Amino acid sequence: MNSLNLLALTQSGTESFWFPSQASTTAARVDNLFYFIFYVSLFAFIAIIVATILFSIKYRRTRVGMEPQDSPHHSTRIEIVWSVIPSLFMVAMFWYGFKDFVDRRNPPADAYQISAVGQKWSWTFNYPNGAVTNGGDAAIDDGEGLVVPLGQAVVMRLESTDVLHSFFVPAFRVKQDAVPGRYAYVWFEATELGTFPLYCAEYCGTKHSRMLATVTVKSQQDFDAWVLKAADDSDLPPMERGKKLFSVKGCIACHNTQGVRGIGPALNGVYGKQETLMGGATVTVDDNYIRESLLDPQAKIVDTFGATPMTSFAGQLSDDDISAIIAYLKSLN
Numbered sequence: 472m473n474s475l476n477l478l479a480l481t482q483s484g485t486e487s488f489w490f491p492s493q494a495s496t497t498a499a500r501v502d503n504l505f506y507f508i509f510y511v512s513l514f515a516f517i518a519i520i521v522a523t524i525l526f527s528i529k530y531r532r533t534r535v536g537m538e539p540q541d542s543p544h545h546s547t548r549i550e551i552v553w554s555v556i557p558s559l560f561m562v563a564m565f566w567y568g569f570k571d572f573v574d575r576r577n578p579p580a581d582a583y584q585i586s587a588v589g590q591k592w593s594w595t596f597n598y599p600n601g602a603v604t605n606g607g608d609a610a611i612d613d614g615e616g617l618v619v620p621l622g623q624a625v626v627m628r629l630e631s632t633d634v635l636h637s638f639f640v641p642a643f644r645v646k647q648d649a650v651p652g653r654y655a656y657v658w659f660e661a662t663e664l665g666t667f668p669l670y671c672a673e674y675c676g677t678k679h680s681r682m683l684a685t686v687t688v689k690s691q692q693d694f695d696a697w698v699l700k701a702a703d704d705s706d707l708p709p710m711e712r713g714k715k716l717f718s719v720k721g722c723i724a725c726h727n728t729q730g731v732r733g734i735g736p737a738l739n740g741v742y743g744k745q746e747t748l749m750g751g752a753t754v755t756v757d758d759n760y761i762r763e764s765l766l767d768p769q770a771k772i773v774d775t776f777g778a779t780p781m782t783s784f785a786g787q788l789s790d791d792d793i794s795a796i797i798a799y800l801k802s803l804n
């Protein structure tokens with residue numbers, strides 16, 4: 472899904488002037504707390520400004536040389552009132568905020584776990600049964616984005632292969648950083664069917680703004696059928712299967728498909744090309760070379776890429792898988 476389509480997403484029902492729809496169990500609680508703090512602050516702001524203006528008119532120095540008049544400078548009663556009442560409001564803000572925070576930190580034990588891997592500039596979502604979907608930059612986005620069941624607690628396990636990303640679903644009122652080298656968790660329970668925007672809310676490089684995916688909420692029944700079908704890739708054409716393996720097996724972590732150098736070389740347009748190896752020899756990128764690159768990556772090292780070697784995929788990819796990957800790399804020409 473491209474960015475223009477996102478603008479046209481219809482968000483019916485609970486949408487307000489200030490906020491997108493309240494599509495999760497947390498949303499109304501977050502909004503209510505926001506409105507409470509907002510209106511208390513607005514009231515205090517207006518009261519202080521109005522008093523300041525009135526007093527500066529009433530007690531202004533009306534002629535040159537006018538001496539200040541004697542006036543009371545202390546009232547215990549007033550001081551107690553203006554300290555205790557605002558403090559009670561602050562305690563209420565803390566209490567409701569803290570309760571919701573603790574609730575956000577503790578996913579229910581029966582939550583359905585989906586893992587989300589952030590990389591420049593897309594998300595890969597892994598479901599417990601092996602299904603995989605993508606969302607974000609056009610080259611990787613399979614159009615499905617994140618898919619979740621309605622009315623079921625879902626806990627996202629977030630990780631990042633490169634820099635900080637942030638998983639942000641405004642309609643669910645959840646946002647959590649994905650940090651390289653560790654797992655972070657965020658959970659929600661969707662309460663509205665539909666498709667909602669999923670943003671990366673942490674500036675992560677030149678195409679950060681394209682790291683724009685969707686969350687689709689399906690009924691439990693539709694979700695169950697969908698996730699079963701999504702995990703079954705036997706009927707996919709080899710090129711599609713190769714594309715999927717490319718993210719499932721983690722190739723995207725090191726290889727970009729849009730010409731950008733990463734830990735490994737970009738893999739678009741390499742098929743059929745003459746590759747220069749370390750030491751100056753050249754080799755044609757054909758099926759056998761790709762196969763060797765996967766099973767014995769150290770046999771031929773691409774020039775200027777010696778620093779972080781590629782790990783071998785021997786034993787992790789079947790012959791069918793390798794053929795599918797070759798078909799996919801061919802399709803990137």
Ligand SMILES: [Cu+2]
Nearest residue numbers: 636671675682
């Ligand atoms: Cu990002």
